[in-house]
Amino acid sequence: MKFVIQRDLLIESIQHVMKAISSRVTIPILTGIKIEANSSGIKLTGSDSDISIESFIPKEEDGIINIEEIEQGSIVVQAKYFPDIIRKLPLNTVEIKTDDQFQMTILSGGSEFHLNGQDAAEYPQLPVLRTENSFDLKNDLLKDLIRQTVFAVSTVETRPILTGVNMQINNAELNLVATDSHRLATVTVQLPDDYLNLSFNNIVIPGKTLVELNKIIEDNENSISISVTENQILFQTEHLNFLSRLLDGNYPETSRLIPDQSKTEVLTKTKSLLQAIDRASLLAKENRNNVVKLETKANNVLEISSNTPEVGQVTEEVITEQIDGEELKISFSAKYMMDALKIIQEDYVRINFTGAMRPFIIKPAENEQILQLITPVRTF
Amino acid sequence: MKFVIQRDLLIESIQHVMKAISSRVTIPILTGIKIEANSSGIKLTGSDSDISIESFIPKEEDGIINIEEIEQGSIVVQAKYFPDIIRKLPLNTVEIKTDDQFQMTILSGGSEFHLNGQDAAEYPQLPVLRTENSFDLKNDLLKDLIRQTVFAVSTVETRPILTGVNMQINNAELNLVATDSHRLATVTVQLPDDYLNLSFNNIVIPGKTLVELNKIIEDNENSISISVTENQILFQTEHLNFLSRLLDGNYPETSRLIPDQSKTEVLTKTKSLLQAIDRASLLAKENRNNVVKLETKANNVLEISSNTPEVGQVTEEVITEQIDGEELKISFSAKYMMDALKIIQEDYVRINFTGAMRPFIIKPAENEQILQLITPVRTF
Structure with missing residues (x-):
């Protein structure tokens, strides 16, 4: 050579x-x-x-x-x-x-x-992947989809299937879901009608694969071709082949976890809420697994607080756009909430609660593609 | 409050x-x-x-x-x-x-x-340092002096005094020395005649003190005041007091270590030599403590080489400005040589050897303030 x-x-x-x-x-x-x-x-x-x-x-x-x-x-x-x-x-x-x-x-x-x-x-021969099951996405869209879901995969190996992101295509609708069983992130986008006959369901891509893939793909409007077989997935650009095994096992049915009603709805600036929770979590790190409290107050005010007796306490007032429905006191992981808010690029976010013990839903105010769910922590 | x-x-x-x-x-x-x-x-x-x-x-x-x-x-x-x-x-x-x-x-x-x-x-009371022994330096000069010496202090505690930098002032000449007993870095600068009556000798400032001080001082021409007592040193700017203990013990007499003759003299571009040694050291990391060989060749060529049988070998040719004196083969730590060359800002460097077993001297070609010494490793 x-x-x-x-x-x-x-x-x-x-x-x-x-x-x-x-x-x-x-x-x-x-x-x-x-x-x-x-x-x-x-x-x-x-x-x-x-x-x-x-x-x-x-x-x-x-x-x-x-x-x-x-x-x-x-x-x-x-x-x-x-x-x-x-x-x-x-x-x-x-x-x-x-x-x-x-x-x-x-x-x-x-x-x-x-x-x-x-x-x-x-050197081991790489399998030659032959499949009719392939579709194209723009690089920047694929990067968004990865960023919006992969953070929510499980990092513990107790349920290996949850360390991956579930990908489904049905009726030219691409849906990705990640959950570690305490929180869930999902995103759905419409594909062109050319893909109406394409259908995958139990495709689970390892989180690590998507993290590494995201580092390699350039953030532009070039296309990437995605081909899937029973146990492998291939991402192809002009000069790059990225092949990964898929996870074995059945991904859990998650759609039934998402509440279909709402008792309290909050509309607020994404960034103000993120920063308030970030500050409130500063004193929550040692105690109780980084948990903060959220309470609805009069005049569309949300109060975020945390109290670690050995260190001190913090109260954050967030003036929201609107709070509708029942009064609420709820506790949750500040980390999960920050992870959820960080991937939302829209200025406003809508949060729907159905009581202090039930999972709640976070969505960008003007974007129905993204939905996130967080299970609260029982403290009240 | x-x-x-x-x-x-x-x-x-x-x-x-x-x-x-x-x-x-x-x-x-x-x-x-x-x-x-x-x-x-x-x-x-x-x-x-x-x-x-x-x-x-x-x-x-x-x-x-x-x-x-x-x-x-x-x-x-x-x-x-x-x-x-x-x-x-x-x-x-x-x-x-x-x-x-x-x-x-x-x-x-x-x-x-x-x-x-x-x-x-x-909170413990800080000692109030009272001394007549003080002098001023420009911030950027002090930062240079620290950078040119502190890398050579010992990082092991077997001889604690060598973990510090020795500072001396005599006849309005400020001299700093650092050595870990395998290599030595020294720099001498002239102070104004105002300081002709000032004299320190056995002042040894902990390396860590100088590293932290260097992070705090801004790189400008403002003045910093340095006051010394028997066991403490105070660096003062307008809004900052930086107080450190000094190291106990007698700093060794190092001037006799510096050879006063030279058998082979090399004048070369600092950056070319640094990069060649950096590359040669890539294959030397696992073996023999990062040692590379240097040989003088005909036509003012230096050859730097390294050989690790399990990995491979490398030969670097550096075309120097001039090589005078005896032919030479010598081995030394690539890390020590790179540390020495990195602090030299001048384009050209002069290296004086007195044989394969004797310490050699590295100086900027046009600057007598800085002198560095490296002890070779016996391999030939």
Whole structure:
């Protein structure tokens, strides 16, 4: 294998595949990056068995030459050294070649590196995903969907299925749900009518997959293609394949958890409420799992408070736009409430309560796509 | 105590005194911030017994009112909560008051905090430092002096005196020395003739003191006053007192360690050498304590290399300006060499070797104030 490449392109590609590489893998060769060269360009692969990322650098793109002097071949090099070496090379032009002892030579300016590699034939074959079940989303929409749900997945392994986000498509409606059984986040968007015949239900994508995917996708209006099989999902952009296993098991039916009535409704500025809860939580960190109290008061005022006898107490008054319905005193996790409010970009938020012991609903005031639910804590 | 203050000023002052506060102190009240109000303004104090910082906010400055409604008094509040509370308050105007139960009330917009405090009378008295031994330096010069030496102090406690920087003044010449016994950094600057009668020798300032001081001093041409007694040093700016204990013991005589002859002299670009050593060290991290080899070659070329059989090898060619004297092969810690080169702002550096087993000297090419010494590692 041999090629001469622009360093910046190689660095970007390395950064992508590194997102899938972990030092804690059971198959030692997966601590390496696989590099393959052929007449069309260079492909890098990183994998931890759960997630696999392939990044392709074409030889030529839009009339610009990216790679020269390509000689076909492949190698696996240690991900612990290769990225730092490339990043620190003195020139933007890098020559990379390998010999038949799986040793890689890296040349740039006055630098000459020889790195021990491994036979790429020993690298696990990625499954070739074949499916008719695929659809396209804009990058920025996919990033929004991830951000609006993934924070609510469970981080404990007691119910592994809850560490993922459930994706459903029915009647050209895409719905994502995440819950850790104490709070739930869901978002629904309409797809084009082309997808009326597409239907998935029990697709559960690991939270980690979505977190890493979100880091790689650029925030623009390019399209990403999503293909699903029974146990894998593939996200494809022009030069990137991001493949992940899906979680095994049945995702719980969550729609029945969402109350269909409301006894108290609050309409308020998202940011004022978020900041008041943030402050009230400052004194709640040690005690009772970061719980704050909320009370409706006269004149459309909400009072948020917290009391930790050893430290002190705090009372926050939030002047809302409107409070309708029954008076209310309720306690909940400040962290859950802040997580919920942080992902709402709209200026106003609507909260519907059905009593101090029942889960309550948070929605952007003018957006029916997003719905979040938080279970209160019993303290009153 | 009571006062109404601009939040930004209070935050800045809190950030200063927090540099001295540690959660691991033996005197529990030192985990707090002492706040004192009197008719001239507000004083905050933080201390871990070794370092004490006082920050003063005047009631009025340059005709601008900083603080209003001052009622004299004092309190100690927990440093774990107070800074975050002030930082997150909704308005820039903050009212702070205390009652006779040592409870502090903080009011800003719709926020009302009550924080348990402690009697300021129980806070240790800071020693009042009285000395004739004082001199002034410009902030930016002091910051340079710290940066040029403190990295070389010892971080192990086997010889505690080496964890500090030795400061000497003789004949209006200020000299700082730091060494961990494997490498040494020293810098000498001329003071005005006003200080011809000032003389210190065995002043050893803890490295940690200088690191924290460097974070607080702004990088400008204002003056800082430095006063020294037998066991304490005080750095004073207009609104800040930074007091530190000095280290006990005799600092070793280091001047005899510096070779007065040279067998090989190299003149080269600082940055090229630094980057070549940085790259060569990439493969040296696991093996032999980050050691790289340096060899003089024909045509004014230096070769830096490293070889870790399990990983690979690297050779870096640095084209120098000039190499004079004997041929040389020497091995040294890449980290020590990079530390030394990083603090040199000049474009060119001069290195004088007196053989593979002897310490070598690194100096900026056009600056006799700075001198660094590194002991080689025996590998050839």
